[in-house]
Amino acid sequence: MARGIKDKVAILGMGCSKFGERWDAGPEELMVEAYLEAMQDAGIEPTQLDAAWFSTHIDEIGTGKGGTPLSVALRLPNIAVTRVENFCASGSEALRGAVYAVASGAADIALALGCEKLKDTGYGGLPVGNPGTLSPQWAPNGSAPGNFAQLASAYRAKHGISKEDLKRAIAHVSVKSHANGSKNEKAHLRNQITEDQALNAPMIAEPLGLFDCCGVSDGAAAAVVTTPEIAKAMGKKDLVTIKAMQLSVSNGMEAQHNSWDGSYFHTARIAAKKAYNEAGIEKPREEVSMMEVHDCFSVTELVTMEDLFISPEGGAVKDVMDGFYDSDGKVPCQIDGGLKCFGHPIGASGLRMAYEMYLQLQGRAGERQLPNPKIGLTHNLGGSPSQNVCSVTIVGAEGV
Amino acid sequence: MSGEFGLTAYGGYIPRLRLQRKSITTANAWVAPNLMGKGKGERSMCNWDEDALTMAVEAARDLLGPDDDRSHIDTLYFGSTTLPFADRLNAGVISGALTLDRHVQAADISSSQRAGTSALLQALHAVKAGASKNALVVASDKRKARAVSTQELDFGDGAAALSVGTENVIATYLGGGALTVDFVDHFRGAGEEFDYNWEERWIRDEGYMKLVPQAVSEALSNAGLKAEEIDHFILPCTLAKAPQAVAKKLGIAPEKVRDTLAAQCGETGAAHSLVMLVHALQEAKPGEKILVAQFGAGADALIFQATDKISSVKAKGILGALSDRQEETNYMKFLTFNGLVEWEKGMRAEQDKKTALTTLYRNEDMLLGLVGGRCTETGVVQFPRARISVSPNNPAVDSQEPYKFAERKAKILSWSADYLTFSMAPPNHYGMMDFEGGGRIYMDITDVAPGEVDSGMEMRMVFRIKDVDEKRGFKRYFWKAVPVRSSASNQATGQAAE
Numbered sequence: 001m002a003r004g005i006k007d008k009v010a011i012l013g014m015g016c017s018k019f020g021e022r023w024d025a026g027p028e029e030l031m032v033e034a035y036l037e038a039m040q041d042a043g044i045e046p047t048q049l050d051a052a053w054f055s056t057h058i059d060e061i062g063t064g065k066g067g068t069p070l071s072v073a074l075r076l077p078n079i080a081v082t083r084v085e086n087f088c089a090s091g092s093e094a095l096r097g098a099v100y101a102v103a104s105g106a107a108d109i110a111l112a113l114g115c116e117k118l119k120d121t122g123y124g125g126l127p128v129g130n131p132g133t134l135s136p137q138w139a140p141n142g143s144a145p146g147n148f149a150q151l152a153s154a155y156r157a158k159h160g161i162s163k164e165d166l167k168r169a170i171a172h173v174s175v176k177s178h179a180n181g182s183k184n185e186k187a188h189l190r191n192q193i194t195e196d197q198a199l200n201a202p203m204i205a206e207p208l209g210l211f212d213c214c215g216v217s218d219g220a221a222a223a224v225v226t227t228p229e230i231a232k233a234m235g236k237k238d239l240v241t242i243k244a245m246q247l248s249v250s251n252g253m254e255a256q257h258n259s260w261d262g263s264y265f266h267t268a269r270i271a272a273k274k275a276y277n278e279a280g281i282e283k284p285r286e287e288v289s290m291m292e293v294h295d296c297f298s299v300t301e302l303v304t305m306e307d308l309f310i311s312p313e314g315g316a317v318k319d320v321m322d323g324f325y326d327s328d329g330k331v332p333c334q335i336d337g338g339l340k341c342f343g344h345p346i347g348a349s350g351l352r353m354a355y356e357m358y359l360q361l362q363g364r365a366g367e368r369q370l371p372n373p374k375i376g377l378t379h380n381l382g383g384s385p386s387q388n389v390c391s392v393t394i395v396g397a398e399g400v
Numbered sequence: 401m402s403g404e405f406g407l408t409a410y411g412g413y414i415p416r417l418r419l420q421r422k423s424i425t426t427a428n429a430w431v432a433p434n435l436m437g438k439g440k441g442e443r444s445m446c447n448w449d450e451d452a453l454t455m456a457v458e459a460a461r462d463l464l465g466p467d468d469d470r471s472h473i474d475t476l477y478f479g480s481t482t483l484p485f486a487d488r489l490n491a492g493v494i495s496g497a498l499t500l501d502r503h504v505q506a507a508d509i510s511s512s513q514r515a516g517t518s519a520l521l522q523a524l525h526a527v528k529a530g531a532s533k534n535a536l537v538v539a540s541d542k543r544k545a546r547a548v549s550t551q552e553l554d555f556g557d558g559a560a561a562l563s564v565g566t567e568n569v570i571a572t573y574l575g576g577g578a579l580t581v582d583f584v585d586h587f588r589g590a591g592e593e594f595d596y597n598w599e600e601r602w603i604r605d606e607g608y609m610k611l612v613p614q615a616v617s618e619a620l621s622n623a624g625l626k627a628e629e630i631d632h633f634i635l636p637c638t639l640a641k642a643p644q645a646v647a648k649k650l651g652i653a654p655e656k657v658r659d660t661l662a663a664q665c666g667e668t669g670a671a672h673s674l675v676m677l678v679h680a681l682q683e684a685k686p687g688e689k690i691l692v693a694q695f696g697a698g699a700d701a702l703i704f705q706a707t708d709k710i711s712s713v714k715a716k717g718i719l720g721a722l723s724d725r726q727e728e729t730n731y732m733k734f735l736t737f738n739g740l741v742e743w744e745k746g747m748r749a750e751q752d753k754k755t756a757l758t759t760l761y762r763n764e765d766m767l768l769g770l771v772g773g774r775c776t777e778t779g780v781v782q783f784p785r786a787r788i789s790v791s792p793n794n795p796a797v798d799s800q801e802p803y804k805f806a807e808r809k810a811k812i813l814s815w816s817a818d819y820l821t822f823s824m825a826p827p828n829h830y831g832m833m834d835f836e837g838g839g840r841i842y843m844d845i846t847d848v849a850p851g852e853v854d855s856g857m858e859m860r861m862v863f864r865i866k867d868v869d870e871k872r873g874f875k876r877y878f879w880k881a882v883p884v885r886s887s888a889s890n891q892a893t894g895q896a897a898e
Contacts, residue, residue: 123747125820133756137767137866138784138878140830140844146818150831154814157855206817206827206850256782256790258838262814385814386832386842 004278007398008103009242010228013042016355019219019343020188027056027063027117027220028073034220034348035074035113042109042224043234049224050107051080053097055090055114056347057382061127063117063347070113087382088296089247090114091221091350092391096245098225108230114352115220116345125216126346145205145213147384148297152207154262155303159314167207169317170298171198174211174340176326177295181337183368188215188343212298217343221351223358228398240361243375243394244278246271255386267390268307268379275392276309281375284309288331288394289373290360292353294381295338304379305333308392327368335360335368350391353378357395374400404566405527406573406704408534410678411463411561412718413455414665416726416847418442421553423729428548435553441663444556445728446542448737448824449846449864452480453490453877455559455671456540457497457863462715463536463561466807470498473563475526475535476506479519481588481670482541483510484875493877494538496768497863499804505532513636513696515539515670516560521700523564524573535564541669546594547740554638556666560674560718570713571681571690571704574625577618579698583607600639608635608642608695613650615699616691623703627651630703631688632680634658636672637695652691664722673700679718686710724885726847737824748822753869755876765802770861770879772839773800781839803839805861810835810881812857817850829853833881846880858884 015037017030025033039046054070056063063069067081084093091114098110121127126144140146156166175195181187193211201209228239248267254260272284281287288310295301302320305311310331311319319325325333336342336356339349357376359365375396382389425432425439446455456478464470478491485493491506509519516539523535540559545551564573585603586595612635620627627650635643637660647657658680660667668675673694680690684706693701716724728734735741765771766784773785777799780791785803789796815831822828829845831853845853846864859881866876 121747125748128748128751133759134763136753137755137760137763137876138843140842141821141823141828141867142816142830143818143821145820146816146828146830149816149818150814153812153816153831153855157813202819203827204818204820208816252786252790253792255832255842256840257780257792258834258840259792262832 005099005103005245006243006279007228007241009099009225010231010239010398011223011358011395012044012109012226012231012236013038013040013224014222014355014358015041016186016221016352017219018186019217019345019352021119022218023119025218027069027115030117030218030220031070031073031113031115034222038222038224044109044224047077048109049076049079049111050109051098051101052076052111052113053094054081054083055085055094055350056083056116057085057087057090058116058118058127058129058346060130061117061120063115086389088294088344088346089350089380089382089389089391090347091352092378092380092393093350095223095351095354095393096247096391098223099242099245102225102227109224109226111222111224112351113220113222114348114350116347117218118216118345119218143205145208145297148300149205149208150262151303151385152299155299158261158263161317163207165317167199168195169320170212170302171195172320173295173298173301174198177334177338177340180327180335180368181341184337184342187337187341188217189337189341208297208299214296214339215341215343217345219343219345219348219352221348221355223351223354238362239398240358240395241398243396244275245391245393246274246278247389247391248274249389250383250387252387262385264303265307265381265385265388265390267388268304268381268392271390271392272308275394279394281394285331287375288377289375290335290357290370291331291333291377291379292336292338292356293333293379295334295340296344296381298340300381301333308377308379332370335370350378350380353380354393354395361395361397404569404572406564406569407562407571407681408565408568409463409563409570409713409715410681410717411459411461411715412559412675412678412721413458413462414444414558414718414721415446415450415455416724417445417447417728418665418725419445419728419731419734423731424553427731432548435550438550438553442727443553443666444558444668445734446557446737447847449880450542450557451484451865452482452540452542452559453484453493454863454865455542455557456480456494456538459540459559459561460494460498460536460538462717463563464498465714468804468807471501472534473500473536474504475523475532476500476504477509477519477522477535477537478507479509479515479537479539479670480541481510481513481515482543483508493768496764497877499765499769499771513670514694514698514700516672516674517692517694517700517702520562520674520702521576521578524576527564527566533565537562537564537674539671539674541671543669544593544738547735551595551597554667556668558665558668558675559671560678562674562678568709569707570710571706574689574703574705575619575622576700576702577615577622578700579611579615579618581611581698583611583697604639604642608637608639608646609649612646612693612695612699615701616650616693619691619701619703625689625703628653629689630656630691632656632658632684632690634673634676634680634690634692635695636660636667636676638662638667675718681706681710682717682719684710745822752871753867753876754872755869755874767878769804770806771802771804774803775799776801781837783839783841805835805839805841806879808835808837809884810859812853812855812859813840814855815845815853817853833859844880845882847882852883860884
């Protein structure tokens with residue numbers, strides 16, 4: 001195991017645009033919105049940035065390829081800008097690039113910014129992407145909800161759970177996120193819903209109904225990172241530091257080898273174990289104060305509770321129904337509303353998760369502030385259950 | 401060559417969907433009350449992802465059975481007037497799907513309703529001449545007819561397959577006759593979608609009654625037989641009682657005239673003579689003589705005699721295909737599947753379906769034949785084949801040999817029914833199929849209704865249309881999973897359709 005990056009990098013400032021159907025804004029305006037907040041929070045000038053990492057997933061509908069969209073929109077002083085893309089986990093990749101640059105000493109201060117402008121397609125749901133030349137000749141004609149819905153059938157078969165019990169548990173996941181999102185003024189969806197609404201919503205991909213699916217949103221989020229020493233020299237207090245950043249990527253085993261049972265994320269378990277190890281966490285169920293996980297669909301969140309070793313194997317349904325992950329539960333999850341309600345502008349989501357953990361750790365989360373959190377975990381996933389990338393990041397108060 | 405030769409095996413395929421004719425005539429009663437009398441029985445109807453090619457592959461697979469080794473087939477003739485491609489060897493697609501040897505001599509035979517019988521005659525001649533040892537003949541048609549036409553009521557979709565050789569002959573070829581006359585009872589100009597038909601009474605009196613007997617007489621003469629020696633007389637025809645009238649004129653007793661299967665599937669075009677022949681072979685007793693005649697730009701006639709090996713055939717044939725049926729009463733679905741309705745497909749259907757032909761060829765056995773890989777070091781099988789094995793414990797390099805999945809059964813590991821993605825028959829079902837003997841493929845599921853699918857269900861593979869590139873007139877084909885029906889009916893969840 002590598003030495004890791006625990007406490008080598010601190011967050012100097014963060015920003016996040018209002019998420020939602022931003023008919024008023026293109027990708028440039030969204031980037032500027034997140035950037036200005038982050039820079040004001042950090043208290044630095046653009047000339048103090050050494051390098052930037054820019055994440056955006058879908059370049060077909062406007063944001064564009066390469067580093068130029070970010071550099072041009074923000075008028076950066078001709079510094080290095082690297083565009084990263086790793087499906088829906090792209091935002092965590094931008095943060096990882098900036099954090100590693102600072103940890104290595106190659107940069108003193110680095111910017112990570114993720115952005116996605118999805119609502120220029122003319123229809124609901126994610127844009128139909130370009131799948132290359134071979135995949136469309138054999139892969140199923142599917143969609144994100146249909147791919148993630150696969151988890152439900154395999155999880156039910158493995159644990160002998162009835163269709164109704166699973167549907168009720170994933171409904172609770174969404175009801176909780178809507179309750180949390182209603183307290184977040186930057187969230188895309190701010191309405192509270194009832195369990196009956198979730199259960200009786202139109203079917204999108206069996207068994208996922210409308211309220212089992214996250215919002216498709218426009219938005220941007222940004223982080224400015226530096227070393228704890230530089231941050232302190234700038235007068236910053238109550239530092240939030242990076243405890244661990246791990247990424248695990250499928251190698252085809254799940255999709256091609258019969259050893260995977262379809263009910264969990266192979267990569268998430270690997271990334272989680274490595275991240276806990278890097279952060280020095282031995283009992284995640286007790287030590288993690290709060291989480292932002294990749295709840296692109298309610299069932300994803302449910303199985304992720306086990307993949308992160310918070311709920312025991314087969315125990316997520318009980319924990320969810322017991323309110324363990326509710327805002328007043330033992331490990332509050334999606335306290336900002338999650339992808340479900342804050343929204344999911346793909347390239348920004350990993351940074352948005354970190355934004356909420358940062359605000360909570362600094363005691364700046366307003367109406368949804370949790371009492372005295374110490375350790376926050378973000379889980380950012382891209383791809384589909386049978387082939388994906390999974391990023392687990394742990395942040396916390398310095399010295400914890 | 402000397403000695404007996406003839407048919408060595410048969411196979412059949414009729415699409416599961418059977419459109420109830422009453423649903424057609426009832427919907428059209430306001431404009432065509434004259435057709436109400438034809439609202440009886442059912443016609444076979446392709447699912448949206450079936451065409452003449454996919455049906456031909458299924459009929460041939462029924463004939464060939466589950467054995468992976470198909471190297472004995474040296475000749476392939478495909479008879480159809482509804483070939484998906486005017487210039488791309490349709491038989492070549494079939495050959496790829498069946499994983500036949502690349503040295504197979506293959507040809508499409510088209511342009512008349514005799515395409516099926518003419519393909520069979522070609523095969524018989526090739527074997528007789530010693531140019532072929534085992535020839536495979538497939539005939540298939542999915543004819544398009546205008547709404548409110550008699551043709552949409554008379555026609556059906558279907559395919560049949562026969563193999564010709566000298567070993568294990570199940571029906572000896574006794575002789576045949578052919579007549580070529582430019583008698584235009586109907587025609588379809590190049591690039592046209594629909595047939596243009598002349599008056600039925602003329603077709604019956606000057607066509608069937610005068611031309612078919614000439615071909616039949618020649619066949620009888622070549623076989624050294626008299627008409628009364630024929631036990632099964634096959635003549636596809638949608639004109640009521642015309643086959644009986646032709647038989648009577650020839651001196652064949654009316655009870656020898658085979659049912660045209662009008663009530664069960666309708667007339668399957670160039671395939672129908674062979675569909676009826678397979679049906680007859682399944683009911684024939686050793687020693688019985690079968691005469692199959694086909695009208696169209698003249699006529700063909702072929703005579704076979706069943707041998708004592710006739711009962712050894714394991715194929716499901718037409719009898720099996722006819723019994724695997726799903727009643728369909730939605731005429732609008734038929735019109736939509738056949739491109740007869742302009743319907744709102746939504747923006748998700750706008751995605752460009754351009755196919756990279758380089759990629760298609762580079763992965764030919766994978767995409768057409770569902771061929772994956774087997775690691776010769778570990779025995780682990782996988783799809784697709786790759787230079788580095790997927791085995792987590794031994795990622796061996798360059799260790800894989802081709803491994804065929806198409807004839808292996810699979811079980812559903814995970815699935816969903818997707819209402820968001822564009823589908824011609826929503827919701828689109830797909831999931832992870834775990835194969836007997838190892839390996840798995842995340843793939844489309846077809847021929848299922850909401851509530852029918854569940855984890856653990858036993859599935860088999862079928863060759864289907866994957867996507868249609870309407871902009872360029874190209875069709876992509878790939879394999880999909882369908883339930884093994886006996887297992888499906890046992891495991892149906894009874895969940896309400898949504």
